Amino acid sequence: MRTLTLLLLVTLLAACATVSTQKMESGDxxxxxxxxxxxxxxxxxxxxxxxxxxxxxxxxGLPVDQLLIYSxxxxxxxxxxxxxxxxxxxxxxxxAMQPDEIVAMFEGMLTRDGSAFKLVKLEPSSFGGAKGLRxxxxxxxxxxxxxxxxxxxxxxNGGELxxxxxxxxxxxxxxxxxxxxxxxxxxxxxxxxxxGGMGEGTRKPAAAQPxxxxxxxxxxxxxxxxxx
Amino acid sequence: MPARFSRPxxxxxxxxxxxxxxxxxxxLRRSPFNLRxxxxxxxxxxxxxxxxxxxxPDIRVHLVRTPxxxxxxxxxxxxxxxxxxxxxxDNEAQLAAVLGHxxxxxxxxxxxxxxxxxxxxxxxxxxxxxxxxxGLIGQMGVIASMFAYSRxxxxxxxxxxxxxxxxxxxxxxxxxxxxxxxxxxxxxRPGGRERNPLFAxxxxxxxxxxxxxxxxxKFQGGVAxxxxxxxxxxxxxxxxxxxxxxxGQHEESLAFLNRAxxxxxxxxxxxxxxxxxxxxxxxxxxxxxxxxxxxxxxALGNEPPETHRGLGMIYRQQKRGAEAKASFDRYLELAxxxxxxxxxxxxxxxxxx
Amino acid sequence: MRANHPGxxxxxxxxxxxxxAQVPNVAPGFTTLPKGAKVAIMxxxxxxxxxxxxxxxxxxxxxxxxxxxHFKAALEKKKQALALNTVEVSEKDADELAELNALxxxxxRAIATHHFGPPSLHLPTKDGKLDWSLGESVQxxxxxxxxxxxxxxxxxxxxxxxxxxxxxxxxAVLSLGRVVAVGGAxxxxxxxxxxxxxxxxxWFNRLQRGTGDLREADKAAETxxxxxxxxxxAQQPGAKASAPTSGRCPxxxxxxxxxxRGYQ
Numbered sequence: 001m002r003t004l005t006l007l008l009l010v011t012l013l014a015a016c017a018t019v020s021t022q023k024m025e026s027g028d029x030x031x032x033x034x035x036x037x038x039x040x041x042x043x044x045x046x047x048x049x050x051x052x053x054x055x056x057x058x059x060x061g062l063p064v065d066q067l068l069i070y071s072x073x074x075x076x077x078x079x080x081x082x083x084x085x086x087x088x089x090x091x092x093x094x095x096a097m098q099p100d101e102i103v104a105m106f107e108g109m110l111t112r113d114g115s116a117f118k119l120v121k122l123e124p125s126s127f128g129g130a131k132g133l134r135x136x137x138x139x140x141x142x143x144x145x146x147x148x149x150x151x152x153x154x155x156x157n158g159g160e161l162x163x164x165x166x167x168x169x170x171x172x173x174x175x176x177x178x179x180x181x182x183x184x185x186x187x188x189x190x191x192x193x194x195x196g197g198m199g200e201g202t203r204k205p206a207a208a209q210p211x212x213x214x215x216x217x218x219x220x221x222x223x224x225x226x227x228x
Numbered sequence: 229m230p231a232r233f234s235r236p237x238x239x240x241x242x243x244x245x246x247x248x249x250x251x252x253x254x255x256l257r258r259s260p261f262n263l264r265x266x267x268x269x270x271x272x273x274x275x276x277x278x279x280x281x282x283x284x285p286d287i288r289v290h291l292v293r294t295p296x297x298x299x300x301x302x303x304x305x306x307x308x309x310x311x312x313x314x315x316x317x318d319n320e321a322q323l324a325a326v327l328g329h330x331x332x333x334x335x336x337x338x339x340x341x342x343x344x345x346x347x348x349x350x351x352x353x354x355x356x357x358x359x360x361x362x363g364l365i366g367q368m369g370v371i372a373s374m375f376a377y378s379r380x381x382x383x384x385x386x387x388x389x390x391x392x393x394x395x396x397x398x399x400x401x402x403x404x405x406x407x408x409x410x411x412x413x414x415x416x417r418p419g420g421r422e423r424n425p426l427f428a429x430x431x432x433x434x435x436x437x438x439x440x441x442x443x444x445x446k447f448q449g450g451v452a453x454x455x456x457x458x459x460x461x462x463x464x465x466x467x468x469x470x471x472x473x474x475x476g477q478h479e480e481s482l483a484f485l486n487r488a489x490x491x492x493x494x495x496x497x498x499x500x501x502x503x504x505x506x507x508x509x510x511x512x513x514x515x516x517x518x519x520x521x522x523x524x525x526x527a528l529g530n531e532p533p534e535t536h537r538g539l540g541m542i543y544r545q546q547k548r549g550a551e552a553k554a555s556f557d558r559y560l561e562l563a564x565x566x567x568x569x570x571x572x573x574x575x576x577x578x579x580x581x
Numbered sequence: 582m583r584a585n586h587p588g589x590x591x592x593x594x595x596x597x598x599x600x601x602a603q604v605p606n607v608a609p610g611f612t613t614l615p616k617g618a619k620v621a622i623m624x625x626x627x628x629x630x631x632x633x634x635x636x637x638x639x640x641x642x643x644x645x646x647x648x649x650x651h652f653k654a655a656l657e658k659k660k661q662a663l664a665l666n667t668v669e670v671s672e673k674d675a676d677e678l679a680e681l682n683a684l685x686x687x688x689x690r691a692i693a694t695h696h697f698g699p700p701s702l703h704l705p706t707k708d709g710k711l712d713w714s715l716g717e718s719v720q721x722x723x724x725x726x727x728x729x730x731x732x733x734x735x736x737x738x739x740x741x742x743x744x745x746x747x748x749x750x751x752x753a754v755l756s757l758g759r760v761v762a763v764g765g766a767x768x769x770x771x772x773x774x775x776x777x778x779x780x781x782x783x784w785f786n787r788l789q790r791g792t793g794d795l796r797e798a799d800k801a802a803e804t805x806x807x808x809x810x811x812x813x814x815a816q817q818p819g820a821k822a823s824a825p826t827s828g829r830c831p832x833x834x835x836x837x838x839x840x841x842r843g844y845q
Binding site for chain 1: 255258259260261293294471474475476477508541545567568570571574
């Protein structure tokens, strides 16, 4: 455990107002414009500022388990949030991504903080009624050395990404909630559009853009950068 | 060479740092990021020992799985060597240059001076991150120990390190190469090396390269031990290369791999890795470059199975069905237990249809 | 994992000492330890810092070392007062049990954040209950120690240096009281009791306040009292309440904390 810097504390206090937790009751739940899931058991959805396009759900609390749900991520969209002046690489979805590239994208996201990732299984699957993939992985979390197990489901339809990625400690927690997560994944239904499926479409390589040092006015000011 | 250090009084700021480092070392020992390879650890420990002379008993080497170039030495004698560094060193002399440099900081007690300097700055975590395993690279502004000291300190550590290297019998001309190689990689990043989370916001480090080259000119002889070092890292090479590729920093990886593919040992592994980077980057000429690399790796023999998967992926994309099928078959033959066999089999199904 | 928010997750332990509504300290259905139950004392994780003039938290080995000593002594005394049957976990065993220790620390953060933290972070599915379990893998601790329960503790404590106090006072004065400099001294931590058969967290006590002092024996004992407040042991018949009831309630305690100690 590390003592935090003043900066993070101030960040927290500023963000406090926009944090909330909502119960996701069992039954049908719509996620975004095009996806619906049916929950057997209730979950908790935690809304945090600046965390990218995914919803974050949890059963035991964020330090323990996280279910990231992506519904309709567009071509070129970064799949995670960004931190003050971060020089870390961003990972964005591209519509023409092949299955292994989609997994590499999630792997990149999960290892941005120095955590170690290992792919355990990758297989074709359907998710939400669209052609997709399912993968299993393990992560060693950098900040506290906890070993996590994980499972991910993803599909692409109409050029947009739909996915669920669940991580929980390999001891106790992942086995406990795994079936629950699988149930949600299998219940998912996407309102399908013709075309734009996984691996289809012309590949456009990502242009080698330098990541901006700051994204919002507040961030730029904090770093002493004059925004143009 | 100063005399061996004794444990500072617990009431001093240095004492506080020392005790914190002891606790960090315990965490490191228990951490899954601790690279538990007794032979490799013993070898690097022995190198550090020879470099440190009479300070040898005070130094404890820990190898850490992290795909970045760094080594650090805490005031309590805990030395960390990251896998990214071991991957990038062409030979023992280059590794010795870095270890000697860190020992230089230790002998000159720069870390304590830096602690006192950090008092006036807000980010203590930044300082601690230099020595800790825990550290959100780039996010909390953690700066790898190698680049975190002042210019004067770095120059001093370079000088001391060079002397130690030379006394231990290593070829000094390898030392400036370490910096040259690193700069090549860092400059390759789009937006320049200022975007690299490992570099402190200090001005150009090219002068260090020049200073070391000057020193090297004065001393002749010494060994580099290319073959020995490359043989030592061979058991870990594929894992480390995979971690490097997955960082997603294509330009930096290419700068490194362009150099490393010239090594005598492990060529097929470096070529396969470079092919993967090209394939993942997917630029206009990249797919052809990837094909060239994968084919070259396969031609050498002893290529990683992923070579054929890479070929298969590209052929599949280019609608070259027969070639894709052949490559995927070869991949499954070489790696029947690979995590993605089911996915590859589904591709084969599609190709058959 | 939401890699870009671990800072936020850690930060939540440093929310200033606001008294949120009382939530239960014990798991549903649990009241007290059975008589003679053996408790493994996991190595405490205590760090003390000094906050310098510039707001930098500097680790203080002498304070930490003293704190560990005082904590241990106070724990020893408390053990006797509660007639607890304990066993220490050796450093070597701790090496082997590192993964479970790390797991517990993550669960403790979850409890501190989502159970004892602000209502906006409470998890509706937990229904306000202290309902967390590490699972049966904790039996490895039972195997190593022969204990039926394990006590974990963690404390982070920072103290303002003289320059820092002056700086903060200056800020307050210059802003005519409008700006409260963040980053003052904090004592934060937890103690947790885990069932070594099921892995259930049976009892969890959260420490979060701007006072307290682990650097000296008597004051460290007080911190331990607060940390182990209402540790679930059956009171011996005829035993007096452990808290003193004479004198004024020490400053820095909330009204609830004072009453818990038997002050009026």
